[in-house]
Amino acid sequence: MDTMVQTQTKPAIQFVERHPMDDLLREDRLPHIWCPGCGLGTALSCFISALMKSGLDLDKVAVVSGIGCAGRVAGYVKLDSFHTTHGRAIPFATGLKLANPQLEVVVFSGDGDLIAIGGNHFIHAARRNIDMLVICVNNFNYGMTGGQMGPTTPTSAYTTTSPYGNYEHPFNLVYLAAASGAVYVARWTVLHVRRLERAILEALDRKGFRFIEVIAPCPTGFGRRNRMRQGLDAMKFYREHSVIRHGIDPKEAAIEPGKEIVVGKFVDVEKPTFLELIRDQLKVSTREETPVTPSSPSSQRKPIARIEVRFTGLGGQGIIRAGYITGKAASIYDGRNAVLIQSYGPEARGGASSAQVIISDEPIWYPRIISTSVLVAMSQEGWSKYHSELGEGGIAIIDEDLVTPEPPPPAGVRLLKVPATRIAEGLGRRIVANIVMLGFLAAVTDFITREAFEEAIRTSVPRGTEELNLRAFEEGYKAGEEQR
Numbered sequence: 001m002d003t004m005v006q007t008q009t010k011p012a013i014q015f016v017e018r019h020p021m022d023d024l025l026r027e028d029r030l031p032h033i034w035c036p037g038c039g040l041g042t043a044l045s046c047f048i049s050a051l052m053k054s055g056l057d058l059d060k061v062a063v064v065s066g067i068g069c070a071g072r073v074a075g076y077v078k079l080d081s082f083h084t085t086h087g088r089a090i091p092f093a094t095g096l097k098l099a100n101p102q103l104e105v106v107v108f109s110g111d112g113d114l115i116a117i118g119g120n121h122f123i124h125a126a127r128r129n130i131d132m133l134v135i136c137v138n139n140f141n142y143g144m145t146g147g148q149m150g151p152t153t154p155t156s157a158y159t160t161t162s163p164y165g166n167y168e169h170p171f172n173l174v175y176l177a178a179a180s181g182a183v184y185v186a187r188w189t190v191l192h193v194r195r196l197e198r199a200i201l202e203a204l205d206r207k208g209f210r211f212i213e214v215i216a217p218c219p220t221g222f223g224r225r226n227r228m229r230q231g232l233d234a235m236k237f238y239r240e241h242s243v244i245r246h247g248i249d250p251k252e253a254a255i256e257p258g259k260e261i262v263v264g265k266f267v268d269v270e271k272p273t274f275l276e277l278i279r280d281q282l283k284v285s286t287r288e289e290t291p292v293t294p295s296s297p298s299s300q301r302k303p304i305a306r307i308e309v310r311f312t313g314l315g316g317q318g319i320i321r322a323g324y325i326t327g328k329a330a331s332i333y334d335g336r337n338a339v340l341i342q343s344y345g346p347e348a349r350g351g352a353s354s355a356q357v358i359i360s361d362e363p364i365w366y367p368r369i370i371s372t373s374v375l376v377a378m379s380q381e382g383w384s385k386y387h388s389e390l391g392e393g394g395i396a397i398i399d400e401d402l403v404t405p406e407p408p409p410p411a412g413v414r415l416l417k418v419p420a421t422r423i424a425e426g427l428g429r430r431i432v433a434n435i436v437m438l439g440f441l442a443a444v445t446d447f448i449t450r451e452a453f454e455e456a457i458r459t460s461v462p463r464g465t466e467e468l469n470l471r472a473f474e475e476g477y478k479a480g481e482e483q484r
């Protein structure tokens, strides 16, 4: 009998249907690093699930994390996400929101990162009502670094740094958030998946500083030292000891592992956000001012690359104000880009003072001086400190009664002297010497138009002193014309 060899073709590999959450996870980063029994995965699932139901444009959702096991979330979500430095998730998120108010910004991090290293940022962001949702996964210790005691470690709990039991009082996070000004405050455990998801969904629909604490097991760092070796032990504890008390004073929302964990929504109120208050303030402060329109037609402005100006002197000479007026003239009234960095000593008057102004037609990516184009020195100390920063082709302007150009400026620098303080005294007010200097600067350089300077002075000096200051500018300008 002929033998027939039958070959059986293997069925083609069947790919399982994609999980609905796959679209929001970076598969190339998986599997995740979290330990078996860790609560972070559940917290993340609730977050993703809420996002999917939120109806938000996911291209406009940004997730910011700090450092720690919870900080890995920024790497796992397929959204615009930022894994920042330790404790700095909230300041980073604040900048993000202020720069792009269209974004829904969510900070997802842990108790150590947000409340210890970043504790100061946390309370001030809540106080200012910065528009962001903060999800804090609280597992009572620094899990990633080996289970050290943190700001939420319960009294008597054991950690690697409290081997005889913690003797410190922990923060009650919902009480802290509410007392600091948060408009939405809730606490759930990872056992309460539906309620947690609903809380996140609800918080995404609010505006202002919203805070959700998520109690989660860390069997590796905290659990094994506190009779909760497995994640499941912690979940059983949550089931037996958590009580839902919506609407109670967060001060009363106890959290005592071993006894009771009060969960629920404690705060849900409305109040103006930081950005809304800024906008209101701007409306008030500009009400009586002339509408800002560039005073100098672009035809009058010479294109420039990067100009770096340093004003230096002593507190009380109006050094910072000179820098401010210069930046305002260049940006608001001449339509260029400008940044100002100011520094001064601890003394209100008499200490060293310096203002750095960078002006450019291009975006300014670095705000500090690299090579000074113009140094305006009104004190000997300032001259000694900064004269060597002047670059080839630079200009040094000194008040000749206050500064001796010793050591001399570097080769290739033009040195100009003006009796700015004497001119100001001639006008009856020594304090306007800084404006005399601006007039001189306007005459001997060409990167800010005279009109822009005048407009910036008019809108920046105290009311009632405009005429005096414009006269000071005019006198300085005349002195500069003689040295062009």
Ligand code: SF4
Pocket (backbone or CB within 6 Å): 033, 034, 035, 037, 038, 039, 040, 069, 070, 139, 143, 144, 217, 218, 219, 220, 221, 222
């Ligand atoms: S150390 Fe703790 S928090 Fe970190 S992944 Fe492991 S169980 Fe989770």
